[in-house]
Amino acid sequence: xxxxxxxxxxxxxxxxxxxxxxxxxxxxxxxxxxxxxxxxxxxxxxxxxxxxxxxxxxxxxxxxxxxxxxxxxxxxxxxxxxxxxxxxxxxxxxxxxxxxxxxxxxxxxxxxxxxxxxxxxxxxxxxxxxxxxxxxxxxxxxxxxxxxxxxxxxxxxxxxxxxxxxxxxxxxxxxxxxxxxxxxxxxxxxxxxxxxxxxxxxxxxxxxxxxxxxxxxxxxxxxxxxxxxxxxxxxxxxxxxxxxxxxxxxxxxxxxxxxxxxxxxxxxxxxxxxxxxxxxxxxxxxxxxxxxxxxxxxxxxxxxxxxxxxxxxxxxxxxxxxxxx
Amino acid sequence: xxxxxxxxxxxxxxxxxxxxxxxxxxxxxxxxxxxxxxxxxxxxxxxxxxxxxxxxxxxxxxxxxxxxxxxxxxxxxxxxxxxxxxxxxxxxxxxxxxxxxxxxxxxxxxxxxxxxxxxxxxxxxxxxxxxxxxxxxxxxxxxxxxxxxxxxxxxxxxxxxxxxxxxxxxxxxxxxxxxxxxxxxxxxxxxxxxxxxxxxxxxxxxxxxxxxxxxxxxxxxxxxxxxxxxxxxxxxxxxxxxxxxxxxxxxxxxxxxxxxxxxxxxxxxxxxxxxxxxxxxxxxxxxxx
Numbered sequence: 062x063x064x065x066x067x068x069x070x071x072x073x074x075x076x077x078x079x080x081x082x083x084x085x086x087x088x089x090x091x092x093x094x095x096x097x098x099x100x101x102x103x104x105x106x107x108x109x110x111x112x113x114x115x116x117x118x119x120x121x122x123x124x125x126x127x128x129x130x131x132x133x134x135x136x137x138x139x140x141x142x143x144x145x146x147x148x149x150x151x152x153x154x155x156x157x158x159x160x161x162x163x164x165x166x167x168x169x170x171x172x173x174x175x176x177x178x179x180x181x182x183x184x185x186x187x188x189x190x191x192x193x194x195x196x197x198x199x200x201x202x203x204x205x206x207x208x209x210x211x212x213x214x215x216x217x218x219x220x221x222x223x224x225x226x227x228x229x230x231x232x233x234x235x236x237x238x239x240x241x242x243x244x245x246x247x248x249x250x251x252x253x254x255x256x257x258x259x260x261x262x263x264x265x266x267x268x269x270x271x272x273x274x275x276x277x278x279x280x281x282x283x284x285x286x287x288x289x290x291x292x293x294x295x296x297x298x299x300x301x302x303x304x305x306x307x308x309x310x311x312x313x314x315x316x317x318x319x320x321x322x323x324x325x326x327x328x329x330x331x332x333x334x335x336x337x338x339x340x341x342x343x344x345x346x347x348x349x350x351x352x353x354x355x356x357x358x359x360x361x362x363x364x365x366x367x368x369x370x371x372x373x374x375x376x377x378x379x380x381x382x383x384x385x386x
Numbered sequence: 387x388x389x390x391x392x393x394x395x396x397x398x399x400x401x402x403x404x405x406x407x408x409x410x411x412x413x414x415x416x417x418x419x420x421x422x423x424x425x426x427x428x429x430x431x432x433x434x435x436x437x438x439x440x441x442x443x444x445x446x447x448x449x450x451x452x453x454x455x456x457x458x459x460x461x462x463x464x465x466x467x468x469x470x471x472x473x474x475x476x477x478x479x480x481x482x483x484x485x486x487x488x489x490x491x492x493x494x495x496x497x498x499x500x501x502x503x504x505x506x507x508x509x510x511x512x513x514x515x516x517x518x519x520x521x522x523x524x525x526x527x528x529x530x531x532x533x534x535x536x537x538x539x540x541x542x543x544x545x546x547x548x549x550x551x552x553x554x555x556x557x558x559x560x561x562x563x564x565x566x567x568x569x570x571x572x573x574x575x576x577x578x579x580x581x582x583x584x585x586x587x588x589x590x591x592x593x594x595x596x597x598x599x600x601x602x603x604x605x606x607x608x609x610x611x612x613x614x615x616x617x618x619x620x621x622x623x624x625x626x627x628x629x630x631x632x633x634x635x636x637x638x639x640x641x642x643x644x645x646x647x648x649x650x651x652x653x654x655x656x657x658x659x660x661x662x663x664x665x666x667x668x669x670x671x672x673x674x675x
Binding site: 095151152154155158159161162163165166167169170173174177287288289292295296299334335337338339340341342344345346347348349352353356 | 417465468469472474475476478479480482483484485486487488489490491493494495496497498600604607608611640643645646649650652653656657
């Protein structure tokens with residue numbers, strides 16, 4: 062096969078998507094909130110990080126405090142949490158597809174604002190050569206291994222955090238409220254407050270992943286945050302299994318390795334169009350096939366929580382899950 | 387005033403596209419994200435017929451609309467029928483998958499180069515200082531004509547009544563012997579044909595590029611929600627209102643904000659008046675108590 066560096070890059074990307082998918086799973090899988098605004102939250106975290114660490118006067122940015130990346134990283138996670146709160150507080154009054162449309166619209170508003178506020182974000186020009194941690198110690202191709210390490214650690218942290226949330230009483234209540242909101246309310250659970258907390262938590266987790274995504278991409282521009290990335294993260298989660306603890310991790314690995322590997326196929330330059338089309342086609346095809354033949358994904362929610370879930374034959378539970386968004 | 391005219395043209399196109407979208411939402415009970423890719427496909431098929439094969443624009447438009455209507459029926463049978471029993475969520479995500487596949491097909495077939503319809507704008511007419519080109523008049527006329535035809539079809543034919551029966555109560559309609567499968571095929575044909583027509587109209591007014599679908603799905607969603615999804619009049623008004631607001635806002639704030647205006651309106655309506663601008667009944671399914 063091709064050189065190992067290529068596969069290191071693929072694995073790094075897979076770990077980044079896995080982190081995003083696991084964060085999304087907390088709100089969408091367990092919270093039942095169908096969020097199509099991942100791209101917006103990722104954009105908020107990424108731009109916060111880039112602006113806070115920017116120092117080069119040549120870039121002509123109005124605000125460039127040049128903070129250390131170790132300060133900017135947690136700050137962008139916090140900032141993304143705040144953005145999530147600002148979106149979630151009004152949007153969570155809505156249910157099902159109305160929530161979904163609102164989050165999609167907010168994400169698009171964020172992206173357009175980035176384009177318009179060019180004195181702050183450099184608009185469509187974007188910013189290249191983003192500094193990466195430890196790149197003064199390790200240079201050249203070896204740095205790819207460092208980056209893989211960072212991505213793996215991030216994914217591991219996301220796994221541990223989301224797993225703790227999932228098995229905690231908070232996670233159980235969240236799933237209970239998703240399956241039967243009336244009962245959860247009747248038991249005195251503050252469902253709305255819980256959902257906002259969850260939404261903000263997802264924002265913080267995505268904001269924490271955003272810098273790693275930038276280390277990998279190395280250049281930022283608004284096109285990165287088109288709705289496409291939201292759909293890719295969702296596809297990874299659906300393939301892995303919405304609601305399962307390992308689903309996001311497994312789904313992202315399968316999806317990214319698969320789509321990147323297909324990119325290796327030699328294509329006549331005359332058919333370059335087909336090469337461009339392969340990735341969205343495969344993502345779409347995988348999504349359609351998984352939904353049709355294995356709607357629970359590779360790992361089902363039941364496999365994660367075993368006895369905690371009701372029996373598989375319980376139609377009320379399934380109906381509630383479908384209606385819960 | 388000139389911008390109001392532009393807004394009416396944009397709004398007419400939007401109304402046509404959104405009606406197709408709302409029809410599927412009402413009868414099949416899911417948001418069909420792939421609808422806007424049908425618009426993009428329509429724009430491309432039309433431009434190829436006119437530009438490459440030198441066809442008359444009206445003939446090309448008619449072929450595109452009927453052809454893609456049929457394609458829509460086939461796609462629904464292949465992609466949506468098999469997962470129909472699994473409910474709206476699975477259907478919605480299947481439509482996202484289909485949208486990605488259609489986008490890939492457009493990229494592979496037509497390439498990433500922007501295409502243009504040959505100049506068909508015709509002469510400029512002036513009414514009281516407001517200019518409007520022939521093609522814009524034709525677009526408004528076609529939009530009004532097709533919406534009126536749809537209204538007539540839904541209200542005065544047996545099949546139209548069956549569609550409305552399915553829209554208001556799927557199970558009851560089935561029990562009462564309404565041919566659900568025929569109804570479903572008809573709806574997919576009309577919806578896709580309307581999407582394709584809106585796509586050709588968009589293409590005639592501007593450039594045809596592969597991103598048309600992703601750009602428009604949000605605006606169509608905005609118009610559909612604004613209109614309240616249930617009433618045809620509501621959707622038409624919402625489309626016009628959104629079109630006019632986007633084009634008139636260009637006078638006050640930079641045009642770059644155009645999409646932001648649409649989404650801002652959408653978010654404001656959802657949060658302040660989730661039942662849509664026209665519907666009387668409160669949209670119970672949209673809001674928690």
